Amino acid sequence: MQLYTAIIFMWSLPQGALSHYIFHQFLHNDTIFTPFKYIRPVPAETPLHITDKNDIRCNRAGANGQSTNVLTITAGDTVGFKPTFWIHHPGAYAAYLSAVPPGKTISNYAGDGDWFKIWEFGTYPNLTAESAYQQTWRLLADPLTFQIPTATPPGKYLLRFEHVALHLASQRGGAEFYPSCAHVEVLNAGWKSTGLSPGPTARFPEAHEAEEHGKLVFNIWDFDDVQQLNSRKMPGPQVWDGR
Ligand SMILES: [Cu+2]
Structure with missing residues (x-):
């Protein structure tokens, strides 16, 4: 219970009291690249809010492309994104492609x-009200990795990684x-067109x-809502089924 209280306190600190993080290193199979090699530059670790509009696409100056x-x-192939600092905000992760x-x-x-x-990744499975937070949310400094779907049409893409932190999302x-x-x-x-484009899109x-409500305006401190996130009530559209 003491650890639980300490973690809530840390997540509640005003901005600036603790470093935030950005995802600055790209990973491909067994290689982790130097910061911003293949990733558009991100000027600050300050998080974005919905009021930041188009910057939510690729993070401030990154929206216009510099890399x-x-x-x-x-x-x-397996790819991934590594944060600058351990992820201390509970939340959801997702990756998107845009041709x-x-x-x-x-x-x-x-x-x-x-x-x-x-x-996408929400909480670890088998969440119960008694779960420790470390066992519920993915809160590590390790890269988050995932696979490029085998049915992805060939071509050039922006690959967008997103962490949506929900610790203050009750409002x-x-x-x-x-x-x-x-x-x-x-x-x-080996790709052959099915005549369909990947989707749903957003x-x-x-x-x-x-x-x-329940996706972005979401009280994670209410265990009933955490259960809903665990059952895949995730921000953004459904994951493409590869067909
Ligand atoms: Cu932060």
């Missing part, structure tokens, strides 16, 4: 097009966003602005 590095990867539209380059694409979700505007965008070109030799910040 010229594009990493070539293959559908099915660079015709007439744009990967560097000048602002991320204002359609995104489809390829991965509208309280959710904190920690997005980062990587530049990737996905190869997929746009940012519109998707998050429209999230109803």
